[in-house]
Structures are given as C-alpha cells and as structure tokens.
Amino acid sequence: MVLEARGLTHRFGDRTALAGVDLAVRPGVLTGLLGPNGAGKTTLMRVLLGILEPDEGEVRTDGRPVAFSDRQRWGYMPQERGLYPAMTAGAQLTYFARVHGLDRTTAQARARTLLAELGLGDRFDQKVEQLSGGMQQRLQLGTALVHDPDVIVLDEPFAGLDPVAVEELTVTLRARVAAGRTVLLSSHQLDLVQDLCEEIVMVDHGRTVLAGPVAELRASSGRRQLRLGIPGHDGRDWLAAFPGVVVVDEAVDALRLSLPAEVDALAVLDAARRTAPVVDFGLDLPTLSQLFLAAVEDGATADSVAPPAAALGTEVRS
Amino acid sequence: MTATGFSGGVRLVAGRAIAEAWASRSWRIITGVSVLIGIALVVVPRLLGGGTTQYTLATVGEAPPGLLAALQAAGEAGEFAVTVRTVPDAAAAEALLRDGDADAALTGVAPGSTLYVAERADRTFPALVSQAALSLAITDQLAQAGLSPDEIAAIQATPPPVQVPVGRVADEGRAGVGFVSGILLYLALILTGTAIATAVATEKSSRISEVLLTALRPTQLLVGTVLGVGLLGLAQIAAIAVPAAIGLAAGGGIDLPASTTGDILLALAWFVLGLGMYAFVFAALGALVDKPTEVGAATMPANLVLVASYMFAVIVTIQDPNGWASTAASIFPVSAPLVMPIRWASGLVPPWQLVLAMALVAITAVALALVASRIYARGLTRTGRRITLREVLAG
CATH class of the missing domain: 3.30.70 (Alpha-Beta Plaits)
Incomplete structure (x- = not known):
C-alpha cells in the first residue's frame, strides 16, 4: 500500500519540528528518508506511526486517511533501541506479534521463523541480556518485522552497524520490498544509503527539500x-x-x-x-550529500530571490 | 477493528509484566520471604508472649494447702503457673531470692508473717501471694469466730467489682495489628507505586512504549501496566497478610478479638483501593522522565502525600482516633487509604464512615485515572529531557 503524507506540520511548544512535509512511499520500492541530525526525520516517523498527532496535514494509505487499526499491520523500529532485558528472545518477539493482533500460536510460530531468518534460530529461549550487541540489534529489527507488516518504518536502522550487519540488514529489507511491502528507512548518512535506496525523500528544518528516484535525481542534477x-x-x-x-x-x-x-x-x-x-x-554523478547541500542552498536563496528550483533538475516540494 | 480489543491489549501488557516478574528469581525470593514474614507475624508473638509465665514461691516450711490452690486458680485466669519450693528458714528464702531462683518468699499465713519480694520481680505476683495469704488468714479467723464452713464460703464468694476496660481504643491488641497493617500498607503502596513509575519510565526510555503505541492505545498500555505491576504488589502484600489472617483466624495463643482477621482483610481491600487511586498518578509521573534514574525525583510529590498521610496516621490517629482531625483525614480520599485502616482498628469508627471513605477513594481514583492517562499519553512521546507537568498540560 502507498504511504502518503500531506502537509504534515508538528510543533513542540514554539519549536516547529515539521513545517509541511509531503512524502510518498510506494510498495516494492526501498525508500530512504534522509537529512542531517535534527532535520525532523524522527518526528516525521512518529507522526506517520500515529505516536504523535500532526498539528496540520494528514497521513494516508491507498488514498484514505490512516485509521488506528491500520497501524496494527505496520512495523516500527525507533532510533533509540530497547528490549526487555529479562525476557527471552522468543517471548519478546511473541509478545510484539501478539500486541499487533496475532494469536498466541501464530505469534510463536512467526517468532521462530523470524529468529531463524535473523540467524538467531538457537536463541529462542535465551534471555535478551545474555545476547551479544549484534544479536540484540537483529532481535530489535525482529520486533518490527515479526507480524509481517505491510508498512515497515525504520528509524536509523544502520546506525552503529558494522559492514557485515549492514549487508545482512539490506538483504532482510530487500526481501520485504520484493514481497511488495512498503519500506521507509531514515538515515543521516546520506551516501551510505545512496546505493541502497531506490527512492529518497530529503528533509531539512522540517521541510521536504528533495524527493524522487535516486538515479534520476543524480543524473538530472546540474552537478x-x-x-x-x-x-x-x-x-x-x-x-x-x-x-x-x-x-x-x-x-x-x-x-x-x-x-x-x-x-x-x-x-x-x-x-x-x-x-x-x-x-x-x-x-x-553528484553524491546525495552534494545534492542535499545544493538543495539546501537553493532553498536558502529561494526564500530571498526565488529562482526556479526546477531549473536545477531537482524536485522541490516545500 | 483491531485484532486485539481494549481488554485484550490490557491483558497482554499486564500478562507480560507478571510473566517477567514470575520468571525472575529475585521476585520469587522476595515473595517467599513475604510469606515467611506473614507466618512469623503470628507465630513469633505466640512463642514470645503466648507461653505462660513461671513464678516461683519459696515457703518456710510446708506451704498451707489452701494457699497453693488459691494461687493456681489465679494462675489459670492470669496465664501464669506457680512452683513452690520449701526452705528451712527465712535466711534460706532470702538467699533464693537473691540468686534469682524465686520471685517471692513467704514465712507463713498467720498474722505477723513476712513476705520477701525479689527486687527485680514485677509487683503482680507478690500482690497475689499477699492477697491469697490474707484470704487464708481471714478464713482462719472467721472459723475461730464460730462461722460454719458454708458461711465462710458464702463470704468468700462475694464477687469483686466487674472490670470494664476503658481506653482510647476498644482493644489494644487489635489496634496493634492495625498499626502493623498500616506500616505494611504504607510500604506496599510506596513500593508498588514506585515500581509502576519505574516500569513506565523504563519502557519510555527504551522506546519500547513507542513501538507499543503504534499498535496499542495509550490507555491500554497505562491500564495494562498498572494492572500488571499492581497485581504483583497485591500478591506480595497478600503473601504477608493471608498467612497472618489465617493464623489469627485459626486462633489460640494470642489474645486478639476475632475482628482482627477482618481488619487484615480490610487492609488488603484498602491496598487495592489506595493503589487504584495512586497507581495512575505514579504512572503519569513516570511518563514525565527521560531516564529511569529520574523516577525518584519525579515521583516525589506522590511520595510526599503518602508519607504525610502515614505520618498523620501514626502520630495523630493512633493517639486520638476519634478526634475531628483523624475523622476528617480518614474520610478525605487522598489520605484515607493510610489513615482509615489504622483508625478502623481502634474499633470505635461508625461503619458509615468506612463506607463513605471507600466510596470517595473509588470516585477520586476514577477522576485521577482520567487526568493521569492524558498526562501519560503526552509524557510518553516527549523525549530528550525531563518534562514538567505544566508543559504536558499546556501542550
């Protein structure tokens, strides 16, 4: 299903975190939400997930506003990770699957299958606190995937991963994308996801500054x-x-x-x-960082002299 | 509609908290220790105070048969037993007293005889010996004055004035149990409240709550956490209270009125009511912090209310259970869960006041839960630093 955001605005007191963000994530296309730290990525994801209410704008799937019950079929991995340290890996995944509406038997079966896929097949009965850091990272991903969600939203999934783990995560996510799931992941490491995501949305200061297929954006840029x-x-x-x-x-x-x-x-x-x-x-071709810097510069000048942003071959929605 | 209805989600959250505690060794050990404390509360006083006191009376020469009988009769009523030792003379009797081998020594029952009293002994036993000796002497004199044994018996059967105990409380023993229940209630409320705030803060700082909030409503998560951790707290206080109540109901040994068992069960009810009122407040305060280490500072207001209520109960209510201040504090919902159980154990509280206090606490609990769930839902999603109540309510 297509995940869409239109004109999302969110303010914390007098600080504006989102100033009218537009976004479209299509199924079967790995989409990256990029931007520097503090750009509003996490807030945007929280609004998408319904954890925060937008002050303006709305989140839609398949052309209609998202209802609370739709999000039972979504999976989310926050940037700051956390698991129940005293629970076993299997119980943990089973719990998250059941919270998303699966019955106990199905939840347990899914937990076993997913642990095997994540290379944790023999850790079902092991307590989380006894797992290595890398295993905990994989288990964390598992909590977002165990109920086989239609929409998968991952906040900075590559942060702190070694190259092997990045590769494993990529394989896991590509499998979901190939199965027609809608996958959105965020990163502040623009060039890391350059070769990974097919489409990107770049945000800065709560605005969308660049969006579209990576190859097209790079090829059509003036750089x-x-x-x-x-x-x-x-x-x-x-x-x-x-x-x-x-x-x-x-x-x-x-x-x-x-x-x-x-x-x-x-x-x-x-x-x-x-x-x-x-x-x-x-x-x-310019790197995504270069494109980002160009887009941010253009955005800055756009406010004063307003040159046609489209002339630079970048699609700017703000 | 969601695959998990409201109560389904609540049960999942509560069940997880309980399963996690049950799987932890420390929780099982603490609960086991609680059961032992509950049993000890009944058994230890029985071992210490429940046994009969032993007094030893030394007599110079054979004790008059009437004396021993009179003392044994008094002993049955007063829960003490008397051993009599015969010594040849007064000097030997004094020696026994000095060595601590006797509590009193009597040279005879005839007028002019002496009662030696050990300095360390309590005064009850010498008074009883003295009274018994006097009674025998009077009987002797009545007989010498020509009265028949029946007449003497009639005189001796004159009943003493009926004793009516009058105190601040109906029964000191029952009030004592109320005092102990008060301590346990106070500790259980503070500990369970803090455990709830910690559970909320831990889930918030680990962002587990964010993942859960995508699939559960904040109210489901709040009620589930309160229910799960609250039931664990109830299990712990019940582990102390139930063995104690059963032990008391099984009776014997300790001099406590039957209503004491009811008082203990009532204290359990107060725990449920009090926790129902405070738990949501603790949960809301826990949702304000950014790190679990800040829970202590964040829950300070709620802890202060509990401490103040408890201090009032043990300082004012114990002394003056039926003064206007105690009566007001035991009905005012915020302090009632800690003041009323202690006041109730005085045995002098009209039942309607108990019913009123419980009803007010229940109503307050619902009102606080509604406000707290708002704070909770907003607090959970504000991360990065500790936030104030004002910010949450304003935003």
Missing part, C-alpha cells in the same frame, strides 16, 4: 561532471556549441567539465570525439 581524456588536445573551441558548460579543470591531456542539467552528456562526448581522439571518459 554532473564529464571527465574527458584527450591526449595533446588543442583548443576548446568546440565547447562553444554548449553554452553553460564550464571547464572545471584543465590538464595537458584531460578536461573536467561541469554540465548543466539540460546538456546531454553524450552530445558533449560526441563533439569532443569529432575534434580529437578520446582515450578515456567518465560521467561523475
């Missing part, structure tokens, strides 16, 4: 750089055909060009090949 290896090239008159293209760096046998969003990189490459042999080339 692409074309690297051309042209040994002994002479002159760059051919570049005159491409207004807006800026030479960033020039060496004896190489050029680095910055391409505006509307310029086709392949056309520039073809033009270069017509003048001299190109022995090496590459198109460097």
